[in-house]
Amino acid sequence: MKKxxxxxxxxxxxxxxxYKILTDNKEYFKKTQGLDITVEMALxxxxxxxxxxxxxxxxxxxxxxxxxxxxxxxxVVEVIGGVEPAKTFVLxxxxxxxxxxTSNKELFAKHWxxxxxxxxxxNAGLFFEASCVGGVPIIRTLQEGMQANKIQSIxxxxxxxxxxxxxxxxxxxxxxxxxxxxxxxLGYAEFNPTxxxxxxxxxxxxxxxxxxxxxxxxxxxxxxxEGITGVSKEDIKYGKELGYTLKxxxxxxxxxxxxxxxVHPTFVANDNPLASVNDxxxxxxxxxxxxxxxxxYGRGAGALPTGSAIVSDVIFAARxxxxxxxxxxNSAKGNKETKFVSDFTSQYFIRLSVQDSTGVLxxxxxxxAKHNVSIREVKQVAERDGKVPVVIITHISPESAVNxxxxxxxxxxxxxxxxxxxxxxx
Amino acid sequence: MKKxxxxxxxxxxxxxxxYKILTDNKEYFKKTQGLDITVEMALxxxxxxxxxxxxxxxxxxxxxxxxxxxxxxxxVVEVIGGVEPAKTFVLxxxxxxxxxxTSNKELFAKHWxxxxxxxxxxNAGLFFEASCVGGVPIIRTLQEGMQANKIQSIxxxxxxxxxxxxxxxxxxxxxxxxxxxxxxxLGYAEFNPTxxxxxxxxxxxxxxxxxxxxxxxxxxxxxxxEGITGVSKEDIKYGKELGYTLKxxxxxxxxxxxxxxxVHPTFVANDNPLASVNDxxxxxxxxxxxxxxxxxYGRGAGALPTGSAIVSDVIFAARxxxxxxxxxxNSAKGNKETKFVSDFTSQYFIRLSVQDSTGVLxxxxxxxAKHNVSIREVKQVAERDGKVPVVIITHISPESAVNxxxxxxxxxxxxxxxxxxxxxxx
Numbered sequence: 001m002k003k004x005x006x007x008x009x010x011x012x013x014x015x016x017x018x019y020k021i022l023t024d025n026k027e028y029f030k031k032t033q034g035l036d037i038t039v040e041m042a043l044x045x046x047x048x049x050x051x052x053x054x055x056x057x058x059x060x061x062x063x064x065x066x067x068x069x070x071x072x073x074x075x076v077v078e079v080i081g082g083v084e085p086a087k088t089f090v091l092x093x094x095x096x097x098x099x100x101x102t103s104n105k106e107l108f109a110k111h112w113x114x115x116x117x118x119x120x121x122x123n124a125g126l127f128f129e130a131s132c133v134g135g136v137p138i139i140r141t142l143q144e145g146m147q148a149n150k151i152q153s154i155x156x157x158x159x160x161x162x163x164x165x166x167x168x169x170x171x172x173x174x175x176x177x178x179x180x181x182x183x184x185x186l187g188y189a190e191f192n193p194t195x196x197x198x199x200x201x202x203x204x205x206x207x208x209x210x211x212x213x214x215x216x217x218x219x220x221x222x223x224x225x226e227g228i229t230g231v232s233k234e235d236i237k238y239g240k241e242l243g244y245t246l247k248x249x250x251x252x253x254x255x256x257x258x259x260x261x262x263v264h265p266t267f268v269a270n271d272n273p274l275a276s277v278n279d280x281x282x283x284x285x286x287x288x289x290x291x292x293x294x295x296x297y298g299r300g301a302g303a304l305p306t307g308s309a310i311v312s313d314v315i316f317a318a319r320x321x322x323x324x325x326x327x328x329x330n331s332a333k334g335n336k337e338t339k340f341v342s343d344f345t346s347q348y349f350i351r352l353s354v355q356d357s358t359g360v361l362x363x364x365x366x367x368x369a370k371h372n373v374s375i376r377e378v379k380q381v382a383e384r385d386g387k388v389p390v391v392i393i394t395h396i397s398p399e400s401a402v403n404x405x406x407x408x409x410x411x412x413x414x415x416x417x418x419x420x421x422x423x424x425x426x
Numbered sequence: 427m428k429k430x431x432x433x434x435x436x437x438x439x440x441x442x443x444x445y446k447i448l449t450d451n452k453e454y455f456k457k458t459q460g461l462d463i464t465v466e467m468a469l470x471x472x473x474x475x476x477x478x479x480x481x482x483x484x485x486x487x488x489x490x491x492x493x494x495x496x497x498x499x500x501x502v503v504e505v506i507g508g509v510e511p512a513k514t515f516v517l518x519x520x521x522x523x524x525x526x527x528t529s530n531k532e533l534f535a536k537h538w539x540x541x542x543x544x545x546x547x548x549n550a551g552l553f554f555e556a557s558c559v560g561g562v563p564i565i566r567t568l569q570e571g572m573q574a575n576k577i578q579s580i581x582x583x584x585x586x587x588x589x590x591x592x593x594x595x596x597x598x599x600x601x602x603x604x605x606x607x608x609x610x611x612l613g614y615a616e617f618n619p620t621x622x623x624x625x626x627x628x629x630x631x632x633x634x635x636x637x638x639x640x641x642x643x644x645x646x647x648x649x650x651x652e653g654i655t656g657v658s659k660e661d662i663k664y665g666k667e668l669g670y671t672l673k674x675x676x677x678x679x680x681x682x683x684x685x686x687x688x689v690h691p692t693f694v695a696n697d698n699p700l701a702s703v704n705d706x707x708x709x710x711x712x713x714x715x716x717x718x719x720x721x722x723y724g725r726g727a728g729a730l731p732t733g734s735a736i737v738s739d740v741i742f743a744a745r746x747x748x749x750x751x752x753x754x755x756n757s758a759k760g761n762k763e764t765k766f767v768s769d770f771t772s773q774y775f776i777r778l779s780v781q782d783s784t785g786v787l788x789x790x791x792x793x794x795a796k797h798n799v800s801i802r803e804v805k806q807v808a809e810r811d812g813k814v815p816v817v818i819i820t821h822i823s824p825e826s827a828v829n830x831x832x833x834x835x836x837x838x839x840x841x842x843x844x845x846x847x848x849x850x851x852x
Binding site for chain 2: 304311
């Protein structure tokens with residue numbers, strides 16, 4: 001039976017989950033995969049943590065050199081997170097010819113070409129399923145299940161923290177602040193929630209997933225990013241009344257005018273399968289030219305779901321030796337020639353405060369018409385103090401035209417304010 | 427660049443879709459996969475059909491021998507369907523050392539071990555992603571994305587025809603006969619719909635998927651099968667009122683008491699993601715011990731979706747040469763020791779016609795209690811002529827206990843009939 005030695009760099013939540021799966025299911029993997037996988041060592045400063053998980057003290061390395069010089073280690077699992085020291089460790093492992101499995105989305109989003117180039121040079125494997133959408137095998141699906149397709153779009157709820165917050169706001173009418181506090185209390189959001197709520201985490205993942213989907217490197221700088229901190233419970237409520245659910249979506253589209261990649265709060269029509277993905281669940285919806293619509297749904301984070309992706313990569317690497325997915329060795333790939341769309345087209349949900357008089361709405365409609373923004377639906381929500389909230393949903397329009405129209409609309413007598421402009425996917 | 431020669435056996439709907447994808451995307455596969463894939467020939471009686479697709483007459487073989495003796499053919503795609511002559515053709519291809527890619531669920535469900543044994547002997551690849559759930563990469567996910575997991579359950583809407591019919595019945599209140607006619611008119615159901623509506627198609631797929639999920643051969647004889655021909659619009663209506671949607675589910679569970687595999691109409695709670703899978707869409711929900719819940723959703727049939735799965739296998743086979751998934755070469759696999767559950771446990775939706783008098787319901791509840799069947803919900807739906815339909819939803823109970831209780835309940839004075847007993851998943 002083939003023996004596989006694994007070293008785990010970092011025994012935090014995901015490292016601990018990975019260790020547990022590899023040790024608990026050791027016999028199962030012998031039977032089902034024909035692989036005898038052993039965790040040979042771990043690199044972890046907190047030796048007590050390592051010992052409490054079940055490692056012997058002698059298995060706890062104190063330097064990356066100890067790990068990469070161990071001939072029994074075939075596969076190095078990096079689950080430290082962040083750029084450094086993870087990057088140095090991963091490069092040293094690759095330079096030693098070890099295959100690397102990582103969950104590190106930030107590292108991959110920022111330094112993928114450099115890592116891949118080193119892996120290729122040394123004929124070492126490099127796998128990163130766990131970097132995106134936790135246990136959901138979305139990268140394997142893109143690389144090994146949908147190769148027949150030119151992918152037209154990828155849309156995902158790829159951050160569980162924000163989805164938990166938005167679900168809570170929708171179901172319980174909470175404010176953003178209230179929902180964030182509850183998410184922090186339950187451990188879904190960190191004390192400093194910036195990476196999640198400002199969309200950085202989703203941006204890293206969308207950068208990786210859209211690179212794979214569109215066969216070209218999408219840098220994080222190419223991703224338009226907006227977080228959920230400005231989302232109001234009024235918008236969620238009015239959206240609900242019109243049949244839409246607010247989600248933080250990562251959206252990648254390969255259009256005739258170029259590639260479009262963006263992370264922002266988005267209203268999703270309730271009959272879209274993404275609308276019913278709730279709480280901390282994640283989902284990715286893909287359209288391919290052959291397969292049509294596909295959606296994958298599951299847990300995007302957590303010790304065991306992310307550990308599941310790590311171990312899946314360990315097994316994949318062990319069974320497909322000398323198999324390397326190379327993204328950047330072909331002149332058709334790489335982002336030199338990639339054209340990005342700067343003026344998105346989308347449907348829009350627009351909320352205005354206007355004076356309750358019949359003439360105002362007709363003036364607003366007139367300005368939209370002049371800018372070729374076609375209106376799909378108007379809802380005058382309720383009256384209060386002569387100030388009326390009006391929600392307008394447009395047909396698909398260029399964002400520049402919508403913005404120009406709104407600049408003019410702000411000047412209309414009887415329009416008090418433009419309160420929200422939120423993109424919408426039906 | 428690596429050259430790959432493909433022969434397609436059968437240019438029907440799926441064969442045509444496969445040919446189209448392979449030829450339309452030839453340049454794309456060179457760029458993205460580094461593979462130069464050519465359809466070298468096809469085995470097809472209808473030469474005109476082949477020519478109209480774009481093949482030269484000289485590329486149309488008239489015997490399997492012509493195909494397997496062609497040294498330029500590396501991969502044989504079998505999309506004829508049914509057991510013979512497909513089985514003979516596949517075996518001849520494997521015997522010649524050709525890798526086989528097939529969409530043939532019936533062949534695979536019935537003769538998998540024999541095919542695999544031949545493939546192994548000849549060191550030929552054998553891939554069958556397209557046999558289950560069309561374009562959705564469910565087999566790749568089970569084999570290459572969820573290997574870390576002991577899979578606890580697999581539940582799927584794995585037949586598009588029946589899902590179309592049931593969706594139509596639910597949305598429009600149609601009878602089974604009306605919905606079937608509409609499905610036939612639209613080409614979703616065949617003139618002889620038996621394979622779909624009686625659950626044979628779903629049984630083949632569940633046999634394959636649960637074999638992979640539970641690492642043991644599940645023969646079609648091991649699958650309990652019930653179709654949808656007995657489904658009434660009343661049940662769908664009453665279920666809807668209680669928050670359940672009726673689906674034809676394929677269910678596999680790996681329980682302490684053994685493996686349980688069954689295809690039957692099932693009520694699904696509306697907050698279960700399977701409940702909102704409508705029309706001809708398919709979806710498979712899997713629970714793994716590490717990853718928790720996962721669901722894959724997409725098109726289960728059609729020329730291009732199924733062609734997508736075929737071409738994905740062709741590319742996978744070409745990139746992972748000498749890679750063989752072997753199901754039956756390990757003593758831990760094979761179904762010799764597999765224990766099957768015969769007495770399912772489930773929740774039940776039970777519809778009765780009773781006399782409208784207060785004492786009857788209490789007598790019914792008493793009989794259930796005596797048989798340890800715990801009642802979760804009772805709904806007395808409406809009155810008519812003193813005959814009242816009553817719907818009872820049970821907690822999880824052994825089917826034998828439910829049946830024994832119902833035998834007694836039928837004898838209660840004031841119980842006219844037991845109209846429906848439908849299993850329910852929350």
